[in-house]
Amino acid sequence: MKHCWFHLMPYTELPEDFRDNHESIWVDIDSKLFDPERAHHMYNDHLDEMEFAADMGFDAICVNEHHSNGYGLMPSPNLMLASLARRANPKTALCVLGNSIALYNPPTRVAEEMAMIDCISGGRLIAGFPVGSPMDTCYAYGQNPSQLRERYAEAHDFIKKAWTETDTFSFNGRFNQQRYVNIWPRPLQKPHPPIWVPGGGSIETWRWCAEMDYVYCYLSYYGYQAAKATMNGFWEEMDRLGKDRNPYRAGFLQFVGVAETESMARELYAEPAEYFYDRCLRVSARYANPPGYVTEATQRAGVKSQISTAASGGPDDVSNTSALPGIQKAQSINEVRKNGFNKNAREFDSIVENGYVIIGSPDQVAEQLREIVHDLHFGQLMLLLQYGNMNKKTANYNTKLYAEKVMPLLSDVWSEWENHWWPKPLSMSKRALPNNINNSMAAE
Amino acid sequence: MDTPSVTRISISGGSSRVWRKGKGEVIGFLAGFGGLPKWIPFLDLLADKNEVIVPAIPGFPGAVGHNNFDNHLDWIVAVHDILKKSNLLNNTSLIGSGPGGSLIAEVAALWPNEVKNISLISPWGISSDEFPMADPWAQRPHELAGLMCHNPKLWDDLKTQPNDADPIEWPVEQARALEASARIFWPLGNTGLIKRLGHITCPTLILRGDSDRIIPKNYIKKFCQEIQGEAVTKTIKNAGHLAELDQPYEVAKTIQSFI
Numbered sequence: 001m002k003h004c005w006f007h008l009m010p011y012t013e014l015p016e017d018f019r020d021n022h023e024s025i026w027v028d029i030d031s032k033l034f035d036p037e038r039a040h041h042m043y044n045d046h047l048d049e050m051e052f053a054a055d056m057g058f059d060a061i062c063v064n065e066h067h068s069n070g071y072g073l074m075p076s077p078n079l080m081l082a083s084l085a086r087r088a089n090p091k092t093a094l095c096v097l098g099n100s101i102a103l104y105n106p107p108t109r110v111a112e113e114m115a116m117i118d119c120i121s122g123g124r125l126i127a128g129f130p131v132g133s134p135m136d137t138c139y140a141y142g143q144n145p146s147q148l149r150e151r152y153a154e155a156h157d158f159i160k161k162a163w164t165e166t167d168t169f170s171f172n173g174r175f176n177q178q179r180y181v182n183i184w185p186r187p188l189q190k191p192h193p194p195i196w197v198p199g200g201g202s203i204e205t206w207r208w209c210a211e212m213d214y215v216y217c218y219l220s221y222y223g224y225q226a227a228k229a230t231m232n233g234f235w236e237e238m239d240r241l242g243k244d245r246n247p248y249r250a251g252f253l254q255f256v257g258v259a260e261t262e263s264m265a266r267e268l269y270a271e272p273a274e275y276f277y278d279r280c281l282r283v284s285a286r287y288a289n290p291p292g293y294v295t296e297a298t299q300r301a302g303v304k305s306q307i308s309t310a311a312s313g314g315p316d317d318v319s320n321t322s323a324l325p326g327i328q329k330a331q332s333i334n335e336v337r338k339n340g341f342n343k344n345a346r347e348f349d350s351i352v353e354n355g356y357v358i359i360g361s362p363d364q365v366a367e368q369l370r371e372i373v374h375d376l377h378f379g380q381l382m383l384l385l386q387y388g389n390m391n392k393k394t395a396n397y398n399t400k401l402y403a404e405k406v407m408p409l410l411s412d413v414w415s416e417w418e419n420h421w422w423p424k425p426l427s428m429s430k431r432a433l434p435n436n437i438n439n440s441m442a443a444e
Numbered sequence: 445m446d447t448p449s450v451t452r453i454s455i456s457g458g459s460s461r462v463w464r465k466g467k468g469e470v471i472g473f474l475a476g477f478g479g480l481p482k483w484i485p486f487l488d489l490l491a492d493k494n495e496v497i498v499p500a501i502p503g504f505p506g507a508v509g510h511n512n513f514d515n516h517l518d519w520i521v522a523v524h525d526i527l528k529k530s531n532l533l534n535n536t537s538l539i540g541s542g543p544g545g546s547l548i549a550e551v552a553a554l555w556p557n558e559v560k561n562i563s564l565i566s567p568w569g570i571s572s573d574e575f576p577m578a579d580p581w582a583q584r585p586h587e588l589a590g591l592m593c594h595n596p597k598l599w600d601d602l603k604t605q606p607n608d609a610d611p612i613e614w615p616v617e618q619a620r621a622l623e624a625s626a627r628i629f630w631p632l633g634n635t636g637l638i639k640r641l642g643h644i645t646c647p648t649l650i651l652r653g654d655s656d657r658i659i660p661k662n663y664i665k666k667f668c669q670e671i672q673g674e675a676v677t678k679t680i681k682n683a684g685h686l687a688e689l690d691q692p693y694e695v696a697k698t699i700q701s702f703i
Contacts, residue, residue, distance in 0.1 A: 292623035
């Protein structure tokens, strides 16, 4: 199993009354809350935490893209990876989950920047291609929701061809036309870096991942309990398509807080967890559902599910997980559209009880993770070990304890499977060493 | 209300419903935000004195194919085709509401000889920093009715699923209507129409509900100023953005007096 240390890079000093006095942490978050001098420290703390995680032996460090967002300070995750490519442990893979490729016209820029990172890092890049959340893509970046998925598909084709085509070519797409495509540099990994696709629960995405042989990543903030239906659906679809059940086909995100004892964990992680689930998930319902963002096939599936639930006398709790990648599940999409993200657990006991955050001693955490890894059947575990307003000291403690005490307890998991979706970097003997004045292989 | 006759026309691989009702001089109507899932009293009032022809805009209720159009030129050509196939470009009076109003203005600007006069109800297309449109696509569902109509119940009634409608396709169709308008006008409702308004030479009537929360009063003033031909504005009392829903009699009477 792979342990990937994921950072959202939250703004850690939102006021205590944020939920009461602010409608949204996303899109139109109050700019007066942002202090650049404090952000200077936050960015550097967060980068320190990622470098520390790499030194602790995590398999990968992961970043992602958000815009106009108080819990995600990475409008350009590639900037972060560029820094980490130089400074972080050279044995650690670099995962960007990812670039919202529909936003970049031409997508040449994404192909180029990812190729740069792959070259700088010696072939350690994992390239994530999310459609992106409605808030990021349609509202903060103004992309037309009716064209978002069409542009996404075209951008994917563009980037992949730019990485793999050896000759200069013309790209004549619906939305992107470029007479000369010839990116320079080219990715070091051949034919290209492994591609991971963060997504919700749409069957179209599962099929596409299977067809393209990409990793499907379910990035929920609501833990394993809420993810069962989605992950089961994914694997059932892989069965239908005749794909093997190699767990490395799937990635999953989980918040974790580990301490010497469970009571210590409760003491340490209650505040940052509540900060995240109370303040950071304060998102206005106005931005939940731009028209056209959810495909008609998914809408139909949601309506059918609603009707059957109503017919069976069940609660109005239909989960349409494909609607909102990154912030889905737990609360039904219909509720989200009406009321925003305000029905999910926000107090620590409920957060833990619902499985949003796994806490405990190393043994307890390892036991729970082993169970969910097998239950949901995934091999690429993405861990949020810093969340909310957790400070660097606590984040590093969590990271260190996980690496030293939890990771070894899970070293046997999925050892029988090969991970075909992992970077293939240059051997260390062929790598450049940053700031090494005696680099014999350096360009003259 | 008697039901209109229904035919269908093909447009760029999609298909659009065309309603017809009444006798007399032909007038055409392109729907406002959310489209027309049902025949409305306003159209009946027009049909008392005229033959009313109502083709559906691709993606609006009664029509599909909006995903075939990638840019504004695609849309304008498609709307011209729709009007032509509906026999609405024979020096005809045309009416449009909101997004439909903007598209009618485009046709009048580009094909002036095919249009007799136009009546636009809170037309979209020229939003700017000085007179911004409200964002109709970033609203909580329960707030949308109040944004569209002075009497929100009229919007709710229009969007309520009839007993004989497919319970799965009905909500999908209503969502598609919002998507289609977004496909044309996202994100600000500004399609650059202001640069083409100067090409409109036919008599133009512009209506706005006095409680329209989407289109500001000064927006309408600017819209009217840019038109080269004779243009008059009229405020409809106790009406919101969809004035034809709020005050069907007043809007129909004003338009019929104008044309």
